[in-house]
Amino acid sequence: MTPDVVADVGNSRLKWGRCQPGRIAEMVSLPLDDPQSWEEQRRRWRLPQPCHWAIASVNPPAAERFRRWLQSHGEAAYLFENPALLPLHLGVDQPREVGWDRLLNAVAAHCLAAPAPAVIIALGTAMTVDVVDGQGVFRGGAILPGPRLLADALHRHTALLPYLDVSELPAVVAPGTNTGDAILAGIRAALVGGALLLLHHYADHFPAPWVFLTGGALGDLAQWNFGGRFRGTRHVPALTLEGLRIAAESLPDPPPSEAPPSSAASEKPTIPLS
Structure with missing residues (x-):
């Protein structure tokens, strides 16, 4: 379609x-x-x-x-209700429980990166750090609270820490010289540190991947380059929508309601990288 x-x-x-x-x-x-x-x-x-x-x-x-x-x-x-209809192999335990945003990000990232692996960092309400290998197999990933959830949890579960409305990755770097800045610096350290740890762990198993960044809460992470273990870093704001477009175009017209697991896309559609 x-x-x-x-x-x-x-x-x-x-x-x-x-x-x-x-x-x-x-x-x-x-x-x-x-x-x-x-x-x-x-x-x-x-x-x-x-x-x-x-x-x-x-x-x-x-x-x-x-x-x-x-x-x-x-x-x-x-x-879309059946992940088996995606142009992606699903190498996870329970494909239907994976969020559609994660799967569609993987579809688009693989089309851009193949035959290299790809790691996708998506930062919004939550942060997900997922990996798709060079053959188009979605290998899963990690889910972390996003900046707003971290700030809210600190306020709700302590007696004195203030509520901070944190809509994106904070720019404050530790050490914070007041309570508010210390919270912001901690949120930044947790998210950036978690992303870096996961990136290097994935690179141990899927050498020289591309890194794709997406999501409305990236802040200055959108400008990062993660270094020599990676082929490069791309900020693609519309990554999920691109994956949805690619998935839809892989279906016949009209699309089926059910189908057996599909293989990875064989061609790489043109996707703007910024």
Whole structure:
């Protein structure tokens, strides 16, 4: 199938990507439950009628509300529910329990990196650090609390530490000279240190991988280069949406509801790297 728009329904935001041949031409982040803003964005993009959508979500109730809204407007909406339909091998214990954002990031990263392995650092509500090998097998990864969750936990589970609204990786570097800066420096050290530890662990097992960075909470991590053990570092803000576009384009038209496990994509679609 060839989607006109792809939609990633997250836990806090709804992201749309307007598709052109071989790439996401434009992306936008919208409120999760605001049909008026959705309608305004449809008009702003002057989408074709009817419009073909591909949807993936880590938030099934919100995804179903959004799909019903699209169908009420006469749109064709396909919701990914079976990970076996992805152009990716799944080398994990329980494929259906892996978040769609992680799987789609792996689809896009493999298309960019193959035949080299790829490590994906995605930082938002949570931080995930995942790996896909050079044959297109998703090997799993690690999930850590993101900056907002870390700040909230410190406040909720102590008597005196203040609440800090931390929307992205803090820029404060230790030692912090006051309580607030000490919290921010600790959050930074936990996330950056965790990412570095995992990167080097993966590189021991999957030599010379590419590193891909994505997510709205990256802060200055988006500009990092992780050094000589890695082929290079790429910041791809639309990585999840690119993976969704690639996955949708790998399906027949109309797409099936179920299929046997698919193999890795054989070609590398063009994806802008920044």
